[in-house]
Amino acid sequence: MGEPVFSPDGQFMWAGDGWIPAPPSSTPQPPPQSDTPARCGNCGTITHPSAETCPACLAPIQIPVVAQQPLQATQPVITQPTMNTKQRVGQFLNQIRNLNIDSTSFAPEIPEKKITNSLKKHNDSTRFQPNTVLMMIDDTVWGSGKDGLVVSSRGIHWKEIWEKPGSMLWSSDVSCITGFSLEKKTLYASFGGIPTKIMVFTGVDKDALFTIVGILNEMAKVINCNHPEFQRIHGVF
Numbered sequence: 001m002g003e004p005v006f007s008p009d010g011q012f013m014w015a016g017d018g019w020i021p022a023p024p025s026s027t028p029q030p031p032p033q034s035d036t037p038a039r040c041g042n043c044g045t046i047t048h049p050s051a052e053t054c055p056a057c058l059a060p061i062q063i064p065v066v067a068q069q070p071l072q073a074t075q076p077v078i079t080q081p082t083m084n085t086k087q088r089v090g091q092f093l094n095q096i097r098n099l100n101i102d103s104t105s106f107a108p109e110i111p112e113k114k115i116t117n118s119l120k121k122h123n124d125s126t127r128f129q130p131n132t133v134l135m136m137i138d139d140t141v142w143g144s145g146k147d148g149l150v151v152s153s154r155g156i157h158w159k160e161i162w163e164k165p166g167s168m169l170w171s172s173d174v175s176c177i178t179g180f181s182l183e184k185k186t187l188y189a190s191f192g193g194i195p196t197k198i199m200v201f202t203g204v205d206k207d208a209l210f211t212i213v214g215i216l217n218e219m220a221k222v223i224n225c226n227h228p229e230f231q232r233i234h235g236v237f
Helices: 085-097 112-122 206-222 228-233
Strands: 012-014 019-021 104-106 133-138 148-152 155-159 166-169 177-183 186-191 194-200
Touching: 085 104, 085 133, 085 148, 085 206, 112 133, 112 155, 155 194, 177 206, 186 206
Parallel strands: none
Antiparallel strands: 012 019, 104 133, 133 148, 148 155, 155 166, 177 186, 186 194
């Protein structure tokens, strides 16, 4: 007679025609292996999952193997690199560049003479520097660059014909640019939600201006000091 077959919990023993309470024993019982009933491969009899031999034909019982699901490949998490202000502004200005609008020019293709003429008109190196210029809208007849709008990584700078130049940084001690709008050919910028007249264009096509201002307005929603994205990258020009 072979070794007795016990239930997984060790409380019952197989008697050949059924389970009976196991006699007291100090021999440790094997730990439970599975809750799935085993089937004899010889005669097909369903047996207890812990049975090692078939109670009907005494053939060895193969332990059922539970199929495991293949491990799913983990997709790598791609972290987008942090853009500084110059890169973020340039991303929006590229939309204008692709429109090939007359009177607009973009760094680094802006003629040096135009930048020099514009700098002379503004005469404020603390707010307007050559290496920060990203786009220029020339509003002069002869293309000198003395009048018009300049977008830089630091803010916007404007000069209307017969008027004094002005500028506003993306972040300032007083207020922030939060949007742009256009009425006929008059450009307005919102500082803290209050529209303020910037300049009146004379030589730039009206339809082109509406397109440009629309893109600048979307840009201002991101590049303003109240936006969390700007606060995260602020200070890197």
